Amino acid sequence: MNSAAPRSGEGTIAKALEVLDLVAQLERPVRFSELLALSPHPKATLYRLVQTLTSLGMLRYDAERQTYAPGLRLVRLAHAAWRQSSLAPIARPFVDALSAQVGETVHLAQMDGGQVLYVDKRNAAEPLEMFSQAGKVGPGYCTGVGKAMLAFMAEDALDTALSQQAWFAHTDHTHTSRESLCAELAEIRSEGVAYDREEHEPGIICVAAPILSDAGRSIGALSVTTSTARKSLADLSQLAPHLQSTARDIAGAAANWQFPSQ
Amino acid sequence: MNSAAPRSGEGTIAKALEVLDLVAQLERPVRFSELLALSPHPKATLYRLVQTLTSLGMLRYDAERQTYAPGLRLVRLAHAAWRQSSLAPIARPFVDALSAQVGETVHLAQMDGGQVLYVDKRNAAEPLEMFSQAGKVGPGYCTGVGKAMLAFMAEDALDTALSQQAWFAHTDHTHTSRESLCAELAEIRSEGVAYDREEHEPGIICVAAPILSDAGRSIGALSVTTSTARKSLADLSQLAPHLQSTARDIAGAAANWQFPSQ
DNA sequence: AAACCGGTTTCACTATGTGGAACTTCCACA
DNA sequence: TGTGGAAGTTCCACATAGTGAAACCGGTTT
Numbered sequence: 001m002n003s004a005a006p007r008s009g010e011g012t013i014a015k016a017l018e019v020l021d022l023v024a025q026l027e028r029p030v031r032f033s034e035l036l037a038l039s040p041h042p043k044a045t046l047y048r049l050v051q052t053l054t055s056l057g058m059l060r061y062d063a064e065r066q067t068y069a070p071g072l073r074l075v076r077l078a079h080a081a082w083r084q085s086s087l088a089p090i091a092r093p094f095v096d097a098l099s100a101q102v103g104e105t106v107h108l109a110q111m112d113g114g115q116v117l118y119v120d121k122r123n124a125a126e127p128l129e130m131f132s133q134a135g136k137v138g139p140g141y142c143t144g145v146g147k148a149m150l151a152f153m154a155e156d157a158l159d160t161a162l163s164q165q166a167w168f169a170h171t172d173h174t175h176t177s178r179e180s181l182c183a184e185l186a187e188i189r190s191e192g193v194a195y196d197r198e199e200h201e202p203g204i205i206c207v208a209a210p211i212l213s214d215a216g217r218s219i220g221a222l223s224v225t226t227s228t229a230r231k232s233l234a235d236l237s238q239l240a241p242h243l244q245s246t247a248r249d250i251a252g253a254a255a256n257w258q259f260p261s262q
Numbered sequence: 263m264n265s266a267a268p269r270s271g272e273g274t275i276a277k278a279l280e281v282l283d284l285v286a287q288l289e290r291p292v293r294f295s296e297l298l299a300l301s302p303h304p305k306a307t308l309y310r311l312v313q314t315l316t317s318l319g320m321l322r323y324d325a326e327r328q329t330y331a332p333g334l335r336l337v338r339l340a341h342a343a344w345r346q347s348s349l350a351p352i353a354r355p356f357v358d359a360l361s362a363q364v365g366e367t368v369h370l371a372q373m374d375g376g377q378v379l380y381v382d383k384r385n386a387a388e389p390l391e392m393f394s395q396a397g398k399v400g401p402g403y404c405t406g407v408g409k410a411m412l413a414f415m416a417e418d419a420l421d422t423a424l425s426q427q428a429w430f431a432h433t434d435h436t437h438t439s440r441e442s443l444c445a446e447l448a449e450i451r452s453e454g455v456a457y458d459r460e461e462h463e464p465g466i467i468c469v470a471a472p473i474l475s476d477a478g479r480s481i482g483a484l485s486v487t488t489s490t491a492r493k494s495l496a497d498l499s500q501l502a503p504h505l506q507s508t509a510r511d512i513a514g515a516a517a518n519w520q521f522p523s524q
Numbered sequence: 525a526a527a528c529c530g531g532t533t534t535c536a537c538t539a540t541g542t543g544g545a546a547c548t549t550c551c552a553c554a
Numbered sequence: 555t556g557t558g559g560a561a562g563t564t565c566c567a568c569a570t571a572g573t574g575a576a577a578c579c580g581g582t583t584t
Contacts, residue, residue, distance in 0.1 A: 024342035078340030079397025080286035135341025
């Protein structure tokens, strides 16, 4: 995943962030040597980067186990980011209302680096614990929210986003090529809603509606997720109008504020 | 607040983070010139830093309003940090149980840079949502959780933490000097619990218990907060044993995992 | 005791980031 | 329409700050 992204050969800061990303990606405390193996930097350089990040609180070093993990300082910074750059605070009342009405899991997501970043979530009454919480990321090409957002992105942004997809076949229904996905994106554009037909996880389906800027670009997406055991795609399509109107409400509220359109 | 902290004169990465902190601290989109006024760097330098951070997704630039805000990439990183470096995931079931039993707001916090970082919260009625409350920071010297943690910190860590306090008199009851606080810390050490006697906000009181490592150092704290309108300090003290046992349970669970003691 | 393997330190080298100053918009006010 | 000023952007000679090969350390294994 890192070798596939020949990031801009920028400066020290970029390198530092790559390291942070790496540590975050691994999702567990890592030893120095593991990082070394995964990073393109020579030992001494990596060592210094890690030291610096640790002393700045961006990484946390567990002396006993000799491992590094992302540091709490990030949580602090993220709080500010979440409040200012995510739709969550603005969308909150609308998401609450929708969630209460449909009684299924509701997700609010935005695009970040070609991936779907969940910025808020309301669990159904009975929380079937899938992966996902605020801050969690998911793939763009095989989730409802992902496809809804991709469908309404500007030409160039879409292009770079598509180039960042993994095209991994999570299930039999997963799109595994740009072409096959693009065909569906056209449909989504005309319909105004996207469906996840068990493309990411077997047994899990969802309807998603994009949240659009005045210019018609996606600034986020909203979805209702359920399992095939409980509802069918047809059931979900009943919810589409409701979902869309909520999405419009959120867009309206966001317009008076600030919006990072894609 | 920044002038008071002549951070380690470290490298570029430190500078970049200072800028991020600055933007985050201001809690609203800021113009370049505002940052310039608040930062010690010359125009060109700051400009480059901001550009780099923006291109890396750590800052978000709103072209229309010409303002900068923390970027979503932080949220993504923070998710990993929260899961790996905070007590929240481990403590969750215990916090849930406590919250259900006492029916008041419960906070789980850790120390970060001399300040209290809330990593989880259960509201009396509402359910949790991640970064809205989790990720918030508060002062160490005048909150229940802050005092509980300070009381059980290692000598040197305590020293640096104390030097980072603002000693601002939020209310009549706020400690405004190291000496006066230290006196109370000794009491807290012997009692095992800390009280916030309207030291941070008038009308708000709480009991807090430290979460201790095997070595007896604080790795976090747990509190039950309420208002003087609903309960008295005496009422809260009834909850102390309950709170402490929950704290011990969390400590036990954390021991099998990883712990960043202070 | 010798080889090995993570982790840490050294140091000469130069790529990288620095910042004073000049330039370019874009307003506000005359 | 012109002029002054403030905000944002670019330039470029300079040296600081980061680089990385190699040596070093202190365990553990053979």
